[in-house]
Amino acid sequence: MESFDIIIIGGGPAGLAAAVAAKEEGCNSILIIERDKELGGILNQCIHNGFGLHTFREELTGPEYAERYIERVKELNIEYKLNTMVIDINSKKQVTAMNKTEGHFTIQAKAIVLAMGCRERxxxxxxxxxxxxxxxxxxxxxxxxxxxxxxxxxxxxxxxxxxxxxxxxxxxxxxxxxxxxxxxxxxxxxxxxxxxxxxxxxxxxxxxxxxxxxxxxxxxxxxxxxxGLIPENELSQGLGINIEKITSGPIVNDQLETSEEGIFACGNVLHVHDLVDFVSEEASLAGRNAARYVIVSAEMRESLAKINLIELISGKGVRYTVPKYINPIKMDEVVTVRFRVDKVYREGSIRVTFDNNEVWKRRKKIMAPGEMEEVKIKRQDVMSESKLQNITIEIIE
Amino acid sequence: MYDVIVIGAGVIGCSIARELSRYQIKIAVLEKCSDICEGTSKANSGIVHAGYDAKAGSIKSKLNVEGNRMMESLSKDLDIPFHRNGSLVLSFREEEREILEDLLQNGLKNKVPDIRIIKKEEVQHLEPNISEDVVAALYAPTGGIICPFTLNIALAENACTNGVEFFLETEVVNIEKQQRNRSSNYQIQTSNGRFDSRIVINAAGVYADNIHNMVSENKIKIIARKGEYCLFDKNLGSYIKHTLFQTPGKFGKGILVTPTVHGNLMIGPTATDVENKELTTTTQSAMEEIIAKAERSVKHIPKRQIITSFSGLRAHTEGNDFIIGEVVDAPGFIDVAGIESPGLSCTPAIGKFVAELVTDIDIIPLVKKIDFISTRKGIPHIIELPKEERDKLIKETPAYGNVVCRCETITEGEIIDAIQRPIGAKTLDGIKRRTRSGSGRCQAGFCTPKIMEILARELQINLEDISKSSGESNLIIGKNKEIGWMNK
The missing domain is CATH 3.50.50.60 (FAD/NAD(P)-binding domain)
Known part of the structure; x- marks a missing residue:
């Protein structure tokens, strides 16, 4: 059976950014599987401008934004298959797909990045x-x-x-x-x-x-x-990973790893985003962590898995958070936690509480369910609290 | 001059046409829509009833049990999905047991095989998600589920293969009887020219009264009885295994909860008589009603998993039985009218019954063909084939490796097949009924543009000419900017 270190399901903005980041992190065996006839996903039909202000500090159309990542994928010689539909992913990390030239085939992965996007209600x-x-x-x-x-x-x-x-x-x-x-x-x-x-x-x-x-x-x-948009997690269900009811996406930790070890998720399959720039940022993180997962030894993985995770609690006014857990040992210097509020808040505040201690609060002129919010959790803050169990994010009216 | 003309290309008309195509006669089927399976046949429960319900002695009862028995071999001959999942009539109160007992006795008179009343514990064992309120059930293991579209389409294709001519977009506007002694013939005026035939078979569904009343002084009336349904995601296909009926009684006829033969969950139908015979609308109140009633049968109806709702019109008659037979004042004119539930179940038996009627009438000599082809091969569903077969097919025809409908995993090859076969698909809905592409959870959101492209290419027509279904249902009105110019 053909095998790759990382198989990325989906060649849209999330899949592309994950692939680039994984390669840059040092993983050389990567395959992107895309069902459409070209890479870029839904960006190809988003011909309006407004993309890339955060990522590239310039205003691009959807296809232009996609092209930047597609070029990078090609420069880095990352393999991809087009016109290929993934039919099944099993818990042994075997991916079964189908296309016109190879027929029905199964390939083995060490890590998988789910980047299938979403569908419309x-x-x-x-x-x-x-x-x-x-x-x-x-x-x-x-x-x-x-x-x-x-x-x-x-x-x-x-x-x-x-x-x-x-x-x-x-x-x-x-x-x-x-x-x-x-x-x-x-x-x-x-x-x-x-x-x-x-x-x-x-x-x-x-x-x-x-x-x-x-x-x-x-x-x-x-x-x-x-x-409304619904993350397309039908393939993920074959893996038996835990799904968050509110987002309809997988429950992930700060590595964007799902409840199944070595399976990562990013982009709209994880939770529906407003801006592609944030999809790219999130997917880079997933790609990087997938590469680290492959590179790190099994013993190391096992010892890290034993660490007690900190749970992020969606407090009043917060519908969900991504991620849902933070691993205090593995976490990056800064972890971005994204969430949505449940209604429109004028002059409300976002409050972050570590167990029972408020550690951060910021006033916002307006918050609305249509605009994703974020807070940054710093590693040094987490480390300074011993035996931290929960981090609560809530909205104060 | 045709020997037999069948009016209506629904499941009944096509079953009769196929049955008669065993003989050396000239047959045509006239259909007002642009495709077969466009009326009652496309919107019903898809149930093959066991036969305990129809009153003993009625035509319905005889044809139901026989139709159920015949369905097994017919489905094999025509390569269509049919599953004997068994059915349960649930009773929720001790008082309803008597009704179950009556149904059992009626079923025994109808010679329904293996029916029996089972206790709550056994019902729960068969169906773990059953409501706690169930006290007993009538169990009929021969009840089944079938795909109503492919049954209709397969019968038509097979009839076509055996020489039956199909005329679509051919609406009957008038019929004149020409009688000379015993040998009569009929001149049928249609929107598509005149057709002459010795025998006419009226299988016009909810319009069978219009057709009948063109030739007979003894007028009949068909009442369109609307039934609305909700269809759920395939995630819920295994929620229940049997078709669950409710004891008819205080709550009316009851709502069924059933898996479909393709693995969805379905609930419905309501029953409302409507004046307008095209009123296939769904309503808020009916949706609420069927969900509430379905929750009497099963523990919890996951409303979030509904992917679509639809409604169909039953051809109801006041007499409550099928009207099948030669019309008294119109020799050679045979009504097959009022075919409501369990009409679908009776399909093969009605075909056979009407062919016998044609023999008995003895207007035309019926000599069996020696080269009748009784089997038909369905469109291969690639994803369900064994690996070797699948690989072989993709190698021969690479289009079978190109998945177009992601929800139902339908390939380009299957869609091309649906277009190219006898009486092939010409519309989006035609493709959907033949292949299931577009009938999944995204409800054609992703595959519509792709299927339009394949239809245009295969039929060599412009994209602007592709429609959703019969009539004026074009999917697009022109190229970009063109309408701007038109408006200005």
């Missing part, structure tokens, strides 16, 4: 009643049709849900000549980034209606749904 999951006509698309499907195929689904559009892809598509459809009549959101706040509401709706006078409990009739030939 469909109409059926929302239970929207009525007929099942043509013209109802998830926003991402419409984005692919318009941006990759150059095809227009319709000319009178209503968008349900205010996720970022829906907001981006409101602008896109308008620029292509369609009339976007309305973006309707069930919740009292938008699911997307503030900047997208300004740049994609306000600038084009597209109305956004938040929850009103009223009924009104709109005629349209196209309904786009932007009602």
């Amino acid at each position: 469909a109409r059926g999951a929302l239970g929207i009643p009525g007929y099942r006509p043509a013209g109802i698309y998830s926003a991402g499907t419409a984005q692919r049709l318009v941006n990759i195929e150059g095809l227009m689904p319709g000319k009178e559009v209503v968008i349900l849900g205010s996720g970022d892809i829906g907001l981006i598509m409101a602008r896109r459809m308008t620029l292509e000549g369609a009339t976007v009549k309305l973006v309707a959101e069930l919740m009292p706040y938008s699911g997307g980034l503030k900047r997208n509401i300004v740049q994609c709706l306000d600038d084009y006078q597209i109305p956004l209606r938040l929850s009103q409990g009223t009924e009104e009739y709109f005629s349209c030939d196209t309904l786009l749904l932007s009602v």
Whole structure:
């Protein structure tokens, strides 16, 4: 059986960044498996700008951002397979995949990085009643049709849900000549980034209606749904790893390692991000740790595994945290903990408590579920508390 | 001049056409939609009933038990999935035991094999996720589940292979009876020209009354009875194993909870009579109703795992039995009407029964073909094939290695096969019903653009001409910027 040190499932932004970081960390045997005909994942259809401000300090389009990583992957001679669908991953770290040229095959890995991304929530999951006509698309499907195929689904559009892809598509459809009549959101706040509401709706006078409990009739030939993203963890389930109910992604420690040793997760398969820059950052960490895992001896691994982990507790106002655990011995100098709040907070504060001692507090003008928040946990702080068990992150109104 | 024309390419029409294709006669099937399996046949429970329910002595009861028995070999001949998972009629109160006993007696009269009443403990043993409230159940091991789409499609393909001509997008608008002595014939005006036939078989589903009333003074009425369903993710396929019915009684006819033959979980249907025979809408209230009622049967319905909901229309008649037979004032015109539950289960038996009727009527001589092909090979589902077969197929046709629908693991090769076979798919829904691509948890979000591309390439048509299903259901209206120009 063919084998690699690290197999990365998915060649989107997360998979690419993980591969580059793993190689730079010294691992030479890496394979990326991508189901589409090119690397880059969903970025290839995100032709708008706004990518890379954090990573490259310049504003790029999706394909440009992807290209930077794809070039790096090629420079580093990292192997990848395109048009290849992973069918199964088993607990022995054997990956079974299928493509046109090799048929159905199984390869062995020492470590695996899960980077499969997410899918869009469909109409059926929302239970929207009525007929099942043509013209109802998830926003991402419409984005692919318009941006990759150059095809227009319709000319009178209503968008349900205010996720970022829906907001981006409101602008896109308008620029292509369609009339976007309305973006309707069930919740009292938008699911997307503030900047997208300004740049994609306000600038084009597209109305956004938040929850009103009223009924009104709109005629349209196209309904786009932007009602949430779901990490695609069906493959992970074959591995029996623990899944966090809120995120639908794997539960990970600060190494971004799942409950199964040597299986790492990053990007939208772990939790849904707003910005690709943070996906890349997170995936680099997963790639680096996968490489370290492969390089470090088994005895060392075993001794590190015995360390008592510190649990991160989602306190009041915090829906979840990634990671969920920190290993105080292995942890980096700084661990970034990402989370989302449960509602809109104006002039609220984020508080971090070590067991019962408040160690950090910061006031924020506004916090919203549509914008991911983060706090940094420093190794020196953790080390200075002996027998630290829990770190609580909460929002103070 | 045709010997036999069947109106309607649903599962019943196609079963009859296939059965008659055993004989040396000229047969056509007329269908108003652009594909087969577009009406009641595409939206039902997919259950092959054991046969205890239909009142002893009715046509339904006879055909149900026989249809159930025939389904096993038919599914093998046609290479379609069929599974005898057994069914349970649950009773939740001691008072309902009597109803179970009545059903048992009725089933015994109908000669349903191996039925018996089992106690709570045995029910719990069979189904660990069953509701605590269950007190007993009628157990019918011969109950089964089938894919209603591929049953219909396979019957049509096999009929086509045996010489039956299919005319799609051919809506019957009028029928004239031309009678000369005993030899009558019918002139059928359609949206697609005139067809003449000696025998006409009316298998028009909810529209069978319209068709019947074109030739007969004894009018019939078909009531469209809507049933709504919820379908769950395959994650829940093993939640239960048997088809769970509820004792009919205080709570009405009850809601069934069943695994599908493809491993989803399904609940439904409601029963509401509607005027509009195209009213296949789902409603909020029905969804709530079926979930609440399903929770009487099983412990917990994981609503978050619903992937879609749909509704279908049953062809209900006031007489509550099938109407199968030659119309008194229209010799050679045979009604196969009011085929509601357990119609799907009766499919093979109805085909056989109607072929016998055609023999009895004796308008046309029926001579058996020597070259009738009784079997049909289905579209191979690559992922389920043994490794050697799969590798061989991919080597011969690399498209079988290219996964297009990720949720159901359907390859490009399977989709091309669906397009190229007899009466091949021309629409997105046509592909879905033949291959299952698009019927998984993402509900066609990822595969739609890819399938559109394959359809356009294989059918050599423009992307703009690809539709979701029959009628005006085009998926796109043109290329980028074009509509901007159109508007201005």
